[in-house]
Amino acid sequence: MWEYGGYWIGSANNTSKLYAYWYDKRTGATRRRTLGTEILSEAQEKLIELVGESRLDGSKSPSSVMIRVALDHYYENDAKNKPSADQAFRAIVLVNEYLSEKIVPMAAVSAFGPLRQKEFMLWCASKHSHTAGTIARNLAVVSAAFRFGRRLSVVRDGFGNEHEIQLLESAPDIVTQPKRVAELTSLAPSAPRDWLPSFQQLGQFIDAIDRRQENLFRFVILALNTWARPEAVLDFRPSVQVNREFGTLNLNPPGRRQTKKYRPTIRLTDNLTGWLDEWGEGAPMIWDGKPVTTMKRTFKRLAVDCGMDRFTQDTLRHFMATYVRRSKNPPVSQEQRDMWLGHDESRTANWYEHNDPDYLSEAMQATDNIIRDLQAYCSRSLFSCKGRAKAPLRAIKGGRDVA
Template structure:
C-alpha cells in the first residue's frame, strides 16, 4: 500500500539495496523510479496524497576507462558469430549509449552524407540525448555487410540485452568486474580528448550538447564533427594492429544466401553447421 511507504520503510529498503552491493547511482535511480510513479499517480488523481521520497545524494561518476590492452583482449575474445562484435563497434565508433546501439536500424543511416541518426524518426528525445554523428569508415564497412532489421541481432531478431554475452567475454578475456558495457562510452570520450578533439566536438559526439535551431543543418557540413571523426578512425586503426577482425579477418563468411526467394541473410559458421 502507498500508505506503507513510511520513512522507516524507505530507509530499510535503501539499506537492503546497499547490502546487495548496488552502486549509489543505481540506488538513486531505483528510488527515482518509485518517486516518479507516485507523482504520476497523484497527478492523475489515482491517490489523494503521496509520501515524501528523499533521493540519496548523486553518486560519484563512473570512474573507469579501458586501456588499449584491455580493449584488445576483450575484442579478441568475442566469438566469431557473436552479436557482441557489432554492438561494441557501434559504441566505439559513435560513443553512443547501449540502448542506442541495440536500437540502431538501417533507416537511421544516411549513406550519402555519412551520418548516423542515433535518435530514430518518431522517437521523442529524452535527457539522454541521441545526436546525429559521423559514420566512420570502419563502422560503415561493418554495417554494409549486415542485412537485418536491426544491426545488433541474433538470426534477425533484435537483442534485448547483452549482459550475459558481455559477462562471458569479460571472463574469457580475464578482465575485472568493473569492465562493464558503459566503459566503452567513457573510453571514447577520454580517447577523443586525449587526441586533441575540442571539448565542444566531444560533447556533440557523445550527446552532451544538444543541437540548437542554428545547428539543425550543421550536420550536412562536410566538416561536421570532423575532428571527432578523424580521431575515432585513427583510434580504431590503431586497435586494428592488434585486433585482426578490425582488419577484416573475422573468420566469419560474408557470403549471402537467399531465404525463401525473398530474404537475404549473412552466412555464419553457426548457420552452416
C-alpha cells in the same frame, strides 16, 4: 461484500465462487467476472491486481493509496516500456518484500516517510548486503512511482476498461542520492564509476569474442564508432538511419520520440562505412531471424571471463569519449565532443548544420584514429575486408604475433 475502486466482490447463482462486479456505464448493465476462488482474502488480492491503480472513486490522499498500488501503476503504465524495466521490476519486488516483513503488504504511501525510508535502507544493507548506490537506485524507482502517480494518466485495468487516473495528490519526498543514503546508514559511499580499460585490456576483450559471437563483435564495432548508449546501438537500422550522401548517421530511429537521453545525428566514420558495406542494410545484429534486443548478459559474461568485472556495455562509450578528449591528431573541441555525445541538443538538432561537410569532422577523424590505434592491441581485425586495404599494417603489441 467488499468494494475496491468501483468494483465489488460477491457470489452468484448459489455457488461458492466469488465474482468481481462493476457497473458498465455504456450499456447501463451490471457486469461480472469470476475471480477464480472461494476465499475472500484471495479474491481481494485478485481484485486489487486486476483493478490495479484505477481507484476510480477512491481518495487521492497518500494515506488512502497503497504503496504497492502506486508501484504497480508506475510499472504497468510507464516503466515496463523503458530500457530500465528490469531494474524497476527488481526494485518493486524488493520494496514489496520489505513491506511484507516490516510493515504490512497494504501499507499506504504516507507510511513511507523519512523514518520508514531509513528503515528500508538499513534492511537492504543488512539482509541483502546492498551498497549505498544500489539502495539509492531502488529508492529512485519509488520516487519515480510517486511522481508518476501525481500525473493524470489514461490506464486500462485488468477487465479491459479505460480510465483517466490521477492516483495521488501528494506523496513523501524520497531520498535518492547515494551520498545521503551513506550518511543515514553509515555505509561506505559508493565509489565513482571511473574505471576504464586500457587499450591492451580492450584488445584482450575483443580477441576473446568467439567467432560464433558475431553479434557481440558487431555490437562492439558499432559502439566504438558511434559512442552510443547500448539501447541506441541495438536500435540501429542502417537503411533508415544512415545518409550516405552527407555521410551522417542519425542515432534516433524514425518515429522514436527523443528523451532526455538525446540521440544525436553524428558523422559516419570510414571504419563503420566499411563494415556497413559488408553487413548490408538490415539490422546488424540478428538472432533466430529477429533483431537482437539485448546484449547485456553476453557482454557481462565475457567481461567476467576476461577478469574485468567492471567492464560494461556503457564502458565503450566512456572509453571513446575519454580518448577522443585526449586526441592530439586531430584535437577535438569540447563542443564537438558534446554534440557527438548528444549533450548539445540545440546544435545536433539543426538539420542544416549536420549536413555541412565540416560537421563534427575532427570527432569523426579522431574516432577512426583511435580504432586504428586499438588495432595494434588486437589479433582480430577491426576493419572490414574493404577497410583492411586502407588500414596501416602494425605489429601487435603485448607479446602477440602479427596477424
